[in-house]
Amino acid sequence: MDPIRFQLNGRPIVVEDIPPTTTVLQYVRSTGATGTKEGCAEGDCGACSVVVLDHDAGGQPRYRAINSCLLFLPMVHGKQVFTVEGLTQDGEPHPVQSALVDRLGSQCGYCTPGVVMSMFEACYRDDLDQDWKVDDQMCGNLCRCTGYRPIREATHAIAGQQPDDSFSAALAATAPSSMALHYEAAGHRYQCPDSWSELWDAMDRAPEARFIVGATDLALTVTKRFQPLTDLISLEALPGMDGIERNESSWTFGAAVKLSDLEAATEQDLPPIARMLRFFASRQIKNRATVGGNLCNASPIGDMAPILMALGATLHLRSRDGTRSVPMDSFFLDYRETAMGPGEVLAMVEVPLPDPAARIGAYKVSKRRELDISAVCAGCFVLLDEGGLVSTIRLAYGGMAATTSRAQATEAALLGQPWTEDSIEAAIPHLDADFVPIDDHRGSAWYRGTVAKNLLRGFFWETQGEPVVGLSDRPSGTVVLREGP
Amino acid sequence: MSKLHEAAPHESGLRHTDGRALYVDDMPMPAGGLVASVLVSPHAHARILRRDATAARAIAGVEAILFADDIPGSNLIGPIVHDEALLADHEVHAVGQSVALVVADSLATCRAASEAIEIDYEPLPAILNVRDAIEAGSFLTEPHCIRRGDPDTALQGAALRLSGEYDNGGQDHFYLETQAALAIPEENGNLKLLSSTQHPSEVQSMAAAVLGLGRNRVTCEVPRMGGAFGGKESQATQYACLAALGAMHTGRAVKLWLNRDQDMLWTGNRHPFHSRYEAGFDAEGRLLAFKVRIWSDGGWSQDLSGPVLDRALFHLDNAYFIPHLEFEGRAARTNLAPNTAFRGFGGPQGMLVVEDALNRAAERLGIDPAEIRRRNYYGDAPRDTTPYGQVITDCRLARIHDELTSSADYRARQEAIDTFNQGSRWVKRALGFGPVKFGISFTASMLNQAGALVLVYADGTVQLNHGGTEMGQGLHSKMLTICSHELGVPSESVRVMHTATDKVPNTSATAASSGSDLNGEAVREACKAIRERLRPIAAGLLGLEGAGDDLDFADGHIGQEGGPSLPFAQVSQEAWLRQISLSATGYYRTPDIAYDRDAGRGKPFHYFAYGSAITEVEVHGLTGEFRVTRVDILHDAGDSLVPTIDIGQVEGGYIQGLGWLTTEELVWDSAGALVTHSPSTYKIPAVGDAPVDFRVALLTDARQQDVIHGSKAVGEPPLMLAISAVTALRQAILAFASPGFDLHFPVPATPEAVLRAVEAARRSGVEATDRSPENGELRSHGSSGHSDNGSAARSASASDESTSSSSPESSAAPPSPTTTTPDTP
Secondary structure (H helix, E strand, O other), rough: OEEEEEOOOOOOEEOOOOOOOHHHHHHHHHHHOOOOOOOOOOOOOOOOOOEEEEEEOOOEEEEEEHHHHHHHHHHHHHHHOEHHHHEEEEEEOOOHHHHHHHOOOOOOOOOOOHHHHHHHHHHHOOOOOHHHHHHHHHHOOOOOOOOOOOHHHHHHHHHOEEEEEEEHHHHOOOOOOOOEEEEEEEEEEEOOOOOHHHHHHHHHOOOOOOEHHHOOOOOOOOOOOOOOOOOEOOOOOOOOOOOEEEEOEEEEEEEEOOOHHHHHOOOOOOHHHHHHHHHHOOHHHOOOHHHHHHHOOOOOOOOHHHHHHOOOOOOEEOOOOEEEEEEEOEEEEEEEEEEEOOOOOEEEEEOOOOOOOEEEEEEEEEOOOOOOOEEEEEEEEEEOOOOOOOEEEEEEEEOOOOEEEHHHHHHHHHHEEOOHHHHHHHHHHHEEEEOOOOOEEEHHHHHHHHHHHHHHHHHHHOOOOOOOOHHHHOOOOOOOOOOOO | OOEEEEEEEOOOHHHHHHHHOHHHHHHOOOOOOEEEEEOOOOOOOOEEEEEEEEHHHHHOOEEEEOOOHHHHOOOOEOOOOOOOEEEOEEEEEOOOOEEEEEOOOOOOHHHHHHHHOEEEEEEOOOOOEEEEEHOOOEEOOOOOEEOOOOOOHHHHOOOOEEEEEEEEEEOOOOOOOOOEEEEEEEEHHOEEEEOOOOOOOHHHHHHHHHHHHHHHHHEEEEEOOOOOOOOOOOHHHHHHHHHHHHHHOOOEEHHHHHHHEHHHHHHHEOOOOOOOEEEEEEEOOOOOEEEEEEEOOOOOOOOOOOHHHHHHHOOOOOOOOOOOOEEEEEEEEEOOOOOOOOOOOOOOHHHHHHHHHHHHHHHOEEEEEEEEHHHHHHOOOOEEEEOOOOOOOOOOOHHHHHHHHHHHHHHHHHHHHHHHOOOOOOEEEEEEEEEEEEEOOOOOOOEEEEEEEEOOOOOEEEEEEEEOOOOOHHHHHHHHHHHHHHOOHHHHEEOOOOEEOOOOOOOOOOOOOOOHHHHHHHHHHHHHHHHHHHHHHHHHHHHHOOOOOOEEEEEEEEEEOOOEEHHHHHHHHHHHHHHOOEEEEEEEEOOOOOOOOOEEEEEEOOEEEEEEEEEEEEEEEOOOOOEEEEEEEEEEEEOOHHHHHHHHHHHHHHHHHHHHHHOOOOOOOOOOOEOOOOOOOOOOOHHHOOOOOOEEOOOOOOOOOOOOHOOOOOOOOOHHHHHHHHHHHHHHHHOOOOOOOOOOOOOOOOOHHHHHHHHHHHHHHHHHOOOOOHHHHHHHHHOOOOOOOHHHHHHHOHHHHHOOOOOOOOOOOOOOOHHHOOOOO
């Protein structure tokens, strides 16, 4: 039994006797630091945002804005946590505070502490090189008062400033620390092993334990449904789980790679994945959510699955007995049910390097462009042979059935056909055979079915021309060509 | 130092950004404090057969389980009519209605106790939408009617005659701070309430009634609100009263804070409306006659549905003169949470109807949407009188129109967009123009009063109390500026106090955009009284006896301009020495307003606020997704008290309106429970939904007579500027259609709704190619001067959304489109 140790606004904290599913939000508010607010308890409003000094997939120190309402205390073990109260230094407001005050970026002020913390991450980022990335940085902070113009301007003003201050110094001086932990309190257990052998031992000790990494979905069990999670094993500290590598034939992503790291790593060289991640969720969620978590959750609206399926990814499952591989398109067995057996964990995702001649599209359509759950999500891959006939086609859809799955009848109708508008239009009716879409408040069955067809149309037209620059500013289902048909 | 009419930050800006701004839930809990939760009805309508809390009371940590019988005073609350049981007695009328109050040592204990409470219900039939309520004859109010001229005859003679239906959805307030109250027992059975409310006097008076106490025994204090938007005008009261009940019962402090799901499930929203209209236009697109019937979905109790409906009727004209008209409205009763005030208060719902008629007329007549609006503006007599007989003396619509279309380069952009659309198959762009005229005053005239209490201390520092509440709108910033100006002291030496009923009594809600107008005048009056007491003292000290009237209060000094002066603090000290009172109250009532509801005539508004917006959208024809790419707004805030605050109100109001009209969709299940009860399912605008190119300007040289320092109210009117986005979306959708397509396009315009319309528009193109001449679109507004509703085209449009049930009052109602008999020769 270890205590949880972390630093809160520079002061050491030791936690010994409260349940491990206590959130950082609950904890900091209980200490009287009430700047951090609960606006929704589900990571969808950002009022609870705090910043954690963390390390990215390459081991570089990063400030990460995170939803503290979904962040359990053991997840900050060994780390530095900052809340809005910690930014004022020697009575002087931090530049992000001044930037916001000067532009009247707060009205009621309730979202503001979270806005400040997202801006704080922006202030120390070095990769906010496009306007849309500034929006992406802030899209997890809902504000009901301002209409966002002053918040957007203030964020632009401070993005990447990295002032010469104690926070920059802390960033430079911090080495990755061990997250290994065995914590028990109030009838709860939280194990975070940092070796595979310790993982197998932990699983033997706790055969009923749930695996946890980013907790951006699992935490809702506690924060929204008020059900206990009494036995948890975190996979966050296992060696190799947060690595991103590229060799001559494939990319590999550790299952615990955070989505914001994956987005940065794939932006240049595997844009379909980065494009999906652009619309995936808020910065705060992407700073905790992982590739493996999104897949193992097996939600029919998990946004990574369609594009990974279209790219022909393979999943590597690890157990005490060794490793086995499962093709992405065989991984989902049924609603929230996967091919993983007892004693297995998802260790790695392998994506073969796409043929340079292949055309790949990734689309997500939702009611709101940012921070929303898909109505329909699609990954499309097509390769033509020398005669211009379709030699490989993978069309994977989310939001259309109980699991993400490929449109087999539609694919069959296109295989071996010329890649033309006539072929596409002839194939599209087969989507009705492939799917009986979900019908709910996010979209009617009619909408989902129609959008699924239109996305295939849109993919075809995208392959016919060069998409215009600035596409990231637009909805993912946009088809704008430099030279229109 | 903030000066009148100059840029200034929000008075709490720094505290907002360093986490030290305190809200009700942040207040330190007194020793022994408890928390409360509410057990609510799971049924939309049911009889309560049995209630048993025996098992729940036995749980360790449970301090009280209270039912209706445990209320010492009145169990009935409500802002106007007291028709709402604080705790349901024999019957529940909506999912989420309060049935029992649970008080315990933790929320976890409250949840366990709630599960242990046994309630037996007998479900009863429920009405879950406004159309069903109309059909069933279920209403909260009697009809309110406003008539002028002879609309039936005028319709007969109209060159273009349109009939239609229009539906708008509701809107959750989604204030970031949910409902919260902390009740603290004080000695001698008195009670202090901290409440996140726009209406502390109502919280005070209702809590006193519930507890059976005189109002002097209860105080209500509002530290600040984390947003309200109308949602805390009447609906904070219930939860404050429940906290008060728990505190009086246990003798300990009790906090009641709703989590997001509870707040969204239990509290009411902006009213959905169903409207039916018949409009007649001349060949140039001028409105000749307009017959409209509107019904709001009021939910299960009165709340504010009556005045909301009235304001909708008052805004069916929006900015336009209509010679012949008949407007009638009624609030329907359904088994949903009571719908309530929400920024605009019915005005937006009313305006949507006339804007829909104007859009369709412009499309049919081939007139630019901005131009058809310009032709219909109020103007000189006889085009200067509203439907209810109020004469408009200061119409700024034409001026705003000209300045905005010019600054926004409307015509050139329209041409560029036409060119773009011709070359773009999948994406279409469009502009929408939308003017707003919004009446300022509470339409219940007696509510237009306010008070203030200014305390000057002998060191020259000042405490400012006024009756208005701060919810983010910047009211305190404006009051601070006025007080600082009137006393001539730096704003740093004025402290704005929490709003409290023991400082200013009998206040009205901070609502109806009136906060600055009313409280600002009261603050000025109070400051004036203090000035009058300090002047002779300063004059005496300066040796200027008799010249007191000439002394200025400025820059922290009292004296003659350019001449000798004394520090404000020194004069304050001298006043104390001379036994002169340094505190004063101020009071204001709006003059000359009255409305006769039975006659549908009067002057309900002190004045009107104006504004216009031009919205550019880009619609994606494969998915229905769209972006608002640029917005230009010119808004009339008079001579703005604090322009930076007012710009924030305009921008925020526009985006909030845009959310209501686009992505914010409330969905209930078939049992009457809200499905979209958290931000994962209910989508208010995020940063990416705000236009990157957002150009907001305030009208200059715009002094308003008889309003505090020439300013104008600005809280609500800008929300309706977002209706221009609906016009823009229509135009973009029509760019996918062949000419003559009659588009039915209700709100919210979700991507799904847009795609439905685009798909129908595209099909119209296919069908138009083999359309017979009889159905040609020009035929119907030919020489006879009569026009039908284009029923052939409508049947090809989004027909599943245009179906209507037959009206029980169909003899009086304008015909619905599906029952229209074409009047074509």
